[in-house]
Amino acid sequence: MKPVVVAVVGPTAVGKTSLSVEIARRFAGEVISGDSMQIYRGMDIGTAKITDEETRGIPHHLIDIKQPDESFSAAEFQQRVADCVSTITERNHLPVIAGGTGLYIQAALNGYNFADQKRDxxxxxxxxxxxxxxxxxxxxxxxxxxxxxxxxxxxxxxxxxxxxxxxxxxxxxxxxxxxxxAQQIESPYRPILIGLEMEREQLYQRINDRVDEMIKTGLVEEVRNLYNKGFANTQSMKAIGYKEMIPYIKGEMDLDEAVDLLKRNSRRFAKRQLTWFKNKMNVDWYTITPEQKDKQFETILNDLAGMLEKK
Structure with missing residues (x-):
């Protein structure tokens, strides 16, 4: 029988990380990061990487597995997820993907065959x-x-x-x-997709607040350290959170401008993420409000219990 995989999707800053931990705690799960940037070592603040404290003891996979100058693709992500799902289910645990990179999540869950055309x-x-x-x-x-x-x-x-x-x-x-x-769309798993969304103004405020917190906790120093190590022109440094800080580090932009640009790009990214998941995948959506989050998470967990029983 195909393994059950739960995926928590939605825009940045909506609460996917904390919900995935709650699901793993409730249903004996382990979390697989579905973020294409959290794979990189030393890129912690700008990717909003989960901290040891936030994991609450839940094993997390596909974090800190690459150097910033190493390549990564949806095909490699698909294979690594397959390996993780296999080992997690062998332990009789539930694989929980927490992610915001739509193409990667779709590739992993839909069983695309990437091997037909080799790189030239x-x-x-x-x-x-x-x-x-x-x-x-x-x-x-x-x-x-x-x-x-x-x-x-x-x-x-x-x-x-x-x-x-x-x-x-x-x-x-x-x-x-x-x-x-033309790709195969039958999943190698029995997937359950939980989507989180939030009223736009609330989400945008959370994104702005998160960026301010990133600056406060050392984002500029993190980017400067990567820049000084020679990673400035790598694909990883083109990511939101990093590319906006480089002009400031080079003296081409003041910090307020860089921060405003990061906030704007993050808000636009959140909009694109939501559009992707709404259009491309079959997701059960839940609207989250910050002041009611705990109650809403409990509803999701109860609903998920019923979904898992049916699987």
Missing amino acids: DAFHEQLEKEISQDGIAALYARLEKVDPEQAAKIHPNNKRRVIRALEVFEKTGKTMSEYQD
């Missing part, structure tokens, strides 16, 4: 050379022409994903979007 190193090197000479804008424009649907999902500065999407089209004659649409 020569092709990657050629496009890397073009980017270093002419910038990424021309390549991104090329992707917009051949696969506008995929281009809309990729940030124009995310050269790794731009190159990969162009590579798939170049080598197969099919766009990445066509490739993904």
